[in-house]
Amino acid sequence: MSTATVFGLFSAVAAGLGLYGLITNPQPLRKILAFNLLGSGVFLFFGVVARRGAAAGFGGDPVPQAMVITGIVVAFSATALAVALVWRLFQETGRATLNSDASAGARASGADR
Amino acid sequence: MTIALALDAGLAVLVLAVASWTVGARATFPAVVGFVSYGLLLTLVWVRLGAVDVALTEAAIGSGLTGALLLGAAARLRAGEAPAEERPGAILRLVAAALSATVAAALAAAVLFLPDPAPTLAPAAAENAAATGLGNPVTNVLMAFRAMDTMLEKVVLLLALVGVWSLAPDPLWGGRPSPSHQSDPHGVLAFLARLLPPVGIVVGIYILWAGADHPGGAFQGGTILAAMWLLVMMAGLTEPPPVSRRRLRLVLIAGPAVFLIVGLGGLWLDDAFLAYPVAYAKPLILVIEFAMTLTIAATLGLLLAGPPERKLGR
Numbered sequence: 001m002s003t004a005t006v007f008g009l010f011s012a013v014a015a016g017l018g019l020y021g022l023i024t025n026p027q028p029l030r031k032i033l034a035f036n037l038l039g040s041g042v043f044l045f046f047g048v049v050a051r052r053g054a055a056a057g058f059g060g061d062p063v064p065q066a067m068v069i070t071g072i073v074v075a076f077s078a079t080a081l082a083v084a085l086v087w088r089l090f091q092e093t094g095r096a097t098l099n100s101d102a103s104a105g106a107r108a109s110g111a112d113r
Numbered sequence: 114m115t116i117a118l119a120l121d122a123g124l125a126v127l128v129l130a131v132a133s134w135t136v137g138a139r140a141t142f143p144a145v146v147g148f149v150s151y152g153l154l155l156t157l158v159w160v161r162l163g164a165v166d167v168a169l170t171e172a173a174i175g176s177g178l179t180g181a182l183l184l185g186a187a188a189r190l191r192a193g194e195a196p197a198e199e200r201p202g203a204i205l206r207l208v209a210a211a212l213s214a215t216v217a218a219a220l221a222a223a224v225l226f227l228p229d230p231a232p233t234l235a236p237a238a239a240e241n242a243a244a245t246g247l248g249n250p251v252t253n254v255l256m257a258f259r260a261m262d263t264m265l266e267k268v269v270l271l272l273a274l275v276g277v278w279s280l281a282p283d284p285l286w287g288g289r290p291s292p293s294h295q296s297d298p299h300g301v302l303a304f305l306a307r308l309l310p311p312v313g314i315v316v317g318i319y320i321l322w323a324g325a326d327h328p329g330g331a332f333q334g335g336t337i338l339a340a341m342w343l344l345v346m347m348a349g350l351t352e353p354p355p356v357s358r359r360r361l362r363l364v365l366i367a368g369p370a371v372f373l374i375v376g377l378g379g380l381w382l383d384d385a386f387l388a389y390p391v392a393y394a395k396p397l398i399l400v401i402e403f404a405m406t407l408t409i410a411a412t413l414g415l416l417l418a419g420p421p422e423r424k425l426g427r
Contacts, residue, residue, distance in 0.1 A: 001118065002118075003117070003118065003121050003161055003162070004162070005224065005225070006118065006121045006122055006125055007121065007125060007158055007161065007162060008221070008224030008225075008227075009125075009221050009224060009225075010125040010128070010129065010158070011220065011224070012217045012218070012219075012220035012221035012223075012224060013129055013217050013221075014128075014129065014132055015216065015217060015220055016213040016214060016216050016217025016220070017129070017132050017133055017136050017213070017217075018132075018136075019209075019212070019213040019216055019217075020136060020209050020210055020213035021135075021136035023201075023205075023209040023212070023213070024200070024201055024205070024206050024209050025136070025200075026200055026201070027141060027194050029141050029145075029183065029186055029187060029190060029194070030141055030144060032183070033135065033141075033144060033145065033148055033183060034136060036148065036175075036179060037132055037135065037136065037148070037151070040151075040152070040155060040171075040175065041220075043167075043171075044155070044158065044159075044162075045220065045223075045224070047158075047159060047162045047164055047167060048162065048224060049227070049231070050162070050163075050164060051162045051163055051164070052227060052231035052233075053231045053232065053233030053234070053235055054163065054233070054235065055233045055235040055236055056235045056236045056238070056239035056240075057239065058235045058238070058239065058250055059163025059164070059165075060162065060163045060164055060235070061231075061233045061234055061235045061238075062234070062235060062238050062250035062251045062253065062254045063234045063238065063254050063258075063259065065164045065166060065167050065251050065254075066166075066251050066254035066255045066259060066262075067259075067262070068164070068167050068170075069166060069167055069170045069251070069255065069330075069332055070255070070262055070263065070266045072167075072170050072171060072174050072175050073170070073174060073266060073270065073332055073409075074266055074269050074270075075175070075179075076174050076175070076178055076179055076182075076413070076416070077269060077270050077273035077274075077412075077416060078273065079179055079182060079183070080182055080273060080277055080416035080417065080419075081273045081276045081277055083182055083183070083186045083419075084276070084277040084280045084419055084420055085280065086186065086190065087186065087189070087190070087280075087419065087420070088280045088420070090189075090190055090193045091282070094193060095193045096190045096193040096194055097193070097194070
């Protein structure tokens, strides 16, 4: 067992936790949060692969590391877009929920059609 | 089991505990706070994996900016959140747990059965480092060996910003993002917003400059600059610019545009898109990085500020 293996297993559990949160949390903001958790698990998996590829005097393979840096920035921009979508939904309907049933309340009536 | 390994395992358990609390917390605001601490602890994991560049990015963007964005959203959306009783039933939760456990188990199996010795591109990166004259292998990969990824990523950032802006209601198009922030002019926030930016700007530029040979680079430096700008805006010392301002848009496209011009120049002077002439590789990369840092700082700040919410001229 090495450092890379420990954090490799960690990344698997983090991705699983994120997936669970994504499915079970009803609020859109919580889903965005869980999606980021899932993403961080996947990024860490890359980090583990990079760590195992340590060679030529580097602490890790720089190619997956660079891809993760790109990935973190793209994940942030996707999160910002998702938050803006939720905010717009709230402005239109007065509620930030993905539930389109009657329970969405009277305030939403008419606004969504 | 060595001490270091025991510490690693302890860190992993601690971070996972924070992560599961984030998923399970009842209210959104505490969940976001949990997520921020999760991101900061994750930075330690990245350092343990020998990826200091990624650790810096995770701390600045993954935890810091994403945290600020979600905290702001959680505070503004508090009134509109679905109540907790809308949570799915026990059966759905059980199925979701089974599915997530299966995915986690598959990933764990993949970790345990990774090929040994691991395939690596590190020797190739070390061999070709002399071609660019940069000492940081990650910057080499980002700016030279896989420059196409980095350039397209800049375009993705811009597209996300266009997406955020286009969510503004029609009458507000071209206006200023986010409501006007007012803070006590003698308060702590206003004080820090005057004290920190000079230091932060120097640190941001230093991290950009040091990124050539040490951990750091355009992303991390740009994020620090964006944070300083946001701090000044939140303290109400300056207004976010109207999104229709031409100078702002020039800054926003500066990074990808310089990247594209240099890339096309490579097609003309050398024989491939984004090929740098070896004699000018380092200066060219630095020029691109400076333009990129400006663009990253402006784009990240505006992504956080959100769609226009005030009419132009108010």
